[in-house]
Amino acid sequence: MSAAEPPGDGDHQLLVLIDPLARRYDGESVRIAKDVLSAGAHAKICFADGPDEFARALSRRGSRRPVVVGDDHALLRAVSQLHRERELADSVLSLIPVGAAHTLELSYALGVPRGAVAAARTALDGARRRLDLLVDDSDGVVLGELRIPAAAPSTGPPHTVWDTCRTLVASLVRPAPASPSGPARAHRLRVEADGVLLNDLDQPVEGLSVAAQGDGGLADVVVRTASGETRAAEAKAVTVSGPDFRYRADIQVAGPVRTRTWTVHADAWGLVLPAADV
Template structure:
């Protein structure tokens, strides 16, 4: 990250308050508005949905956007500006309000309303790297590919109760039409290894013949991504495979992935490329 500029309190601010922030912590929203209004000329907008949120950003003019919201609101804002090809020229500021604030904290934004608002007024813009995929999706903090769900573990046999239960289940299956298997929910237990090919800058780090537990990718520094693959262990725990590169391609059986706080997929292949210094975020000086 590199410092770009400090701000004068005479700057005009466009304060965009996410609806989730208003519902979850109205007091912190009020505090942020008071501190910002006392230190700069502000225009406050309270969009009700994603479309209005996008229109407000598009019509910001020369005002500096200040987001009052949580991690998801930050991700949505960065994604919108990237897809509009306006991210490089727009320095974002943020006052974290809401339940999910781990990403904002990891990026260096103060998580208290007063401290964050003061950083908006007196901080500096730091340029940060961004992971961009081949469908125009963005990753600010971390990408993670979890293991595939494994089949449910059968109940132990041998008791009369188990035999009775299996008989009832068999009868039910004959009476109720079969349904397609349910997609696993995020966070469900019992995960098994996946078979994926992971390539970094065109070099294969792990191939389909080596089951893996997880793959994680995050922007590191100087336009590089930090890649860690944890192979499935048999007996002793296997050591992770770590490397750095500018592009990461993952392919194989259908897989889902978590980009920051959002789960996407399933896909058969996806490539992420690091965009060095692609966006700016105001942080304490």
């Protein structure tokens, strides 16, 4: 994280992007946020009906500063789009968190206030903070943490597509517990941090985490081996390769891939946070 930036001339020209899921989840919080923002700034309100309309409105924002009303998915969608359009460096975002608690863990970890009123006031009067970003070699972004945990042991074929998805997500969210069928299956991965080998294919990995420090343009890399060893490093770029593996980037599951490189982009995006916290 860099030092806070002073307000710009366009700070009170807002584009308020309201995610449709936020309206369905808590319409009252959405109304409160809209009223607070409209009372304190020239706010153009966009009730996006879906991702396509959300993307079009963001692309046509002009000089208006985007304020996203929604959850972690909505925030990540906005950052990803601005990154693809190569406009992230010149943009700053605000978030009004509306959604279930488990869909806002990333936003709260970044310092976004809880509650529509506090977050809306921060969008109006908070301080802009530049944050580091992890970008992979397929142009995907990670705002918080990347994780590759051990795969859960097989307990027989799932009965439905939903069972498959639920099993996959559960294994990526938390380490798999021991089961009567045997211990969790570890990954065989080669992990390099700035070209330095942290782990090779002959040493199974039970978990890997990569997170931008937020300051200094480096990432913290932690490898947990099946033998119980922990290997840590700081690096600008991290490359993981091996047999097909999946990974969790923030709230999204991706893969399978055989190799992927993540690179830290220092001060790559801006988020408005409470001035007292900056």
